Amino acid sequence: MSFTPLTPSHVPLRGGRRALLRMATYPADSAGLLDLERAIVKARQGIVKYPDELPDDPTTYGDLQIRAGMAATDGSAFCMVAEEEGRGIVAEASILRLTLRMVRHVAVLGIGVHPDAQGIGLGRALLEALLGWVRDHRDADGGRIRRVELHVRADNPRAVALYRSLGFQEEGSRRGLIRRDDGNFVDDIGMGLLLPDPDEPSASA
């Protein structure tokens, strides 16, 4: 392992709730993460999948995640989950780096909060912890992540507001990318966050 594992921490949420934020591990978290994604996809908000486009079982789901690089512990993936006591995984957030050397400083962010746990501060808590973890990471050769990017549906104002509040900027739209359940098309917005190098205060990226 060449990255520092995330130190688990409890965070207070609105409504007197609280959650444990910790690193995700595969295959141990496969079942909880698949259940979470099923619930989010079923709610039909913010996502680009139909329920039948998800794997049927946790093993297949975990295998796909591992093949996508999500289980890497070499600093190419940073995956977190949030657990509520007695309930299991209620949210996840992940950052996966691009692999080619010229774009190795770029990472793609994804996040999902269970519909029953949305709007109580969990998304913000997860992303603050995830971005902090990533900002602190250094590769063995001193390299680090300098750009985090994501794609978000234009009809997902909560997500756009959250990303903006964390410093992400809109960088353009792919018009009509997504066909909604009602048959209408919606744009997909690209957003990016540059992480300045603390050792080079004058640099913008």
Ligand SMILES: CC(C)(COP(=O)(O)OP(=O)(O)OC[C@H]1O[C@@H](n2cnc3c(N)ncnc32)[C@H](O)[C@@H]1OP(=O)(O)O)[C@@H](O)C(=O)NCCC(=O)NCCS
């Ligand atoms: C989008 C998502 C990640 C946000 O997480 P969350 O836990 O629900 O959001 P939080 O409670 O942390 O709120 C974060 C911010 O969203 C904004 N927000 C919350 N509800 C909002 C609403 N109904 N409309 C607009 N903005 C809203 C606020 O700016 C809030 O900031 P605050 O901390 O100052 O109140 C979560 O709702 C989710 O997973 N949705 C379904 C899947 C999805 O959309 N994933 C992202 C794909 S790009």
